[in-house]
Amino acid sequence: MQAYIVGADQLGNIPDVLADYGIQIGHHITGRNPSHQRKPSGIKGMDIVILFTDFLGHNVMRNYRQAAQAEKVRFVACRRSTCALTQSLDKIGAEKCADCPERLRTH
Numbered sequence: 001m002q003a004y005i006v007g008a009d010q011l012g013n014i015p016d017v018l019a020d021y022g023i024q025i026g027h028h029i030t031g032r033n034p035s036h037q038r039k040p041s042g043i044k045g046m047d048i049v050i051l052f053t054d055f056l057g058h059n060v061m062r063n064y065r066q067a068a069q070a071e072k073v074r075f076v077a078c079r080r081s082t083c084a085l086t087q088s089l090d091k092i093g094a095e096k097c098a099d100c101p102e103r104l105r106t107h
Contacts, residue, residue, distance in 0.1 A: 002026035004043050004073075006036075006064050007052030008080045017082045021089055022097040023048065031056050040067035048094075049073055052080040 003018060005011070005028040015025060026046050029036045037060045043049060049068040051061055061077060068075040074092060078084040 001047040002045070004046040004049045005029070005052070006040075006049065006060070007031050007055035009055075012080075013082050014080070014085060017085050017089075020096050021094045023094075031060050036060075038063070040064045043067050043071050043073055046071075046073055049075040050085070051075065051077040053077050054079050 001021070001023045003023050003025050005014075005025055007030065008014070008028075009030050009032075011025075011028065018025065027042050031037060037057070040063055043064075049064060051064055053061065065075055065077070076085075076088040076092060078088040
């Protein structure tokens with residue numbers, strides 16, 4: 001699974017949490033660049049869009065949420081913390097894969 005991440009200058013432990021769910025980061029933008037805020041691009045081909053709300057304005061979140069819905073891509077909005085991300089992924093039904101081949105390659 002490929003994730004498009006919007007928000008946060010640095011991801012910290014987020015890639016490790018995503019690996020537990022078999023999710024790889026396909027693209028990451030901070031959302032600070034004005035061109036990224038107006039017209040979302042690159043969502044096509046992604047499996048999930050993750051919005052870190054503590055780093056984004058309302059208009060940016062709305063634009064990415066609408067773009068994800070138009071492409072029929074699932075999206076998650078949460079704070080940039082491993083606990084919040086885990087709760088959000090569990091809420092949409094994402095399953096942890098303890099023996100996932102992707103996870104075994106990254107560790």
